[in-house]
Amino acid sequence: MEAIEWGGYAKTIILNPADYDGLEVHGVRDCADEFGITDGTACEVDDDGNPEFYSVYAHLREGGLECIGDFATGVDAVAYGALIAGEHSWPLDIHAKGICTDCGESIEGGSQCAGCRSAEGVRS
Ligand SMILES: [Zn+2]
Numbered sequence: 001m002e003a004i005e006w007g008g009y010a011k012t013i014i015l016n017p018a019d020y021d022g023l024e025v026h027g028v029r030d031c032a033d034e035f036g037i038t039d040g041t042a043c044e045v046d047d048d049g050n051p052e053f054y055s056v057y058a059h060l061r062e063g064g065l066e067c068i069g070d071f072a073t074g075v076d077a078v079a080y081g082a083l084i085a086g087e088h089s090w091p092l093d094i095h096a097k098g099i100c101t102d103c104g105e106s107i108e109g110g111s112q113c114a115g116c117r118s119a120e121g122v123r124s
Pocket of ligand 1: 100102103104105113114115116117
């Protein structure tokens with residue numbers, strides 16, 4: 001199994017931003033071993049289980065997703081997703097369970113970490 005190169009590569013994927021309408025963060029597992037792939041990686045979305053890492057996907061207007069970055073932690077994935085989403089005024093949907101939908105921090109339950117929950121409480 002080849003090592004995954006962490007980081008975002010939206011610029012090489014999103015050549016025509018008008019083709020896309022949003023970003024999603026998913027938990028992902030590398031299934032290369034399962035599939036018998038030895039010369040690359042095969043990634044499978046695993047939002048509910050125990051993802052090995054997190055990927056940011058761009059959602060195509062006509063349907064489908066294209067991966068624009070792989071990250072070891074939810075925090076890094078959400079940060080990159082928010083950056084690219086901000087550049088294009090796209091929504092960022094966090095589909096991976098177990099990470100805060102605001103900052104990507106690992107959480108036990110719910111959708112936000114304690115820090116973001118209390119920050120929200122202060123805002124409202
Ligand atoms: Zn948070």
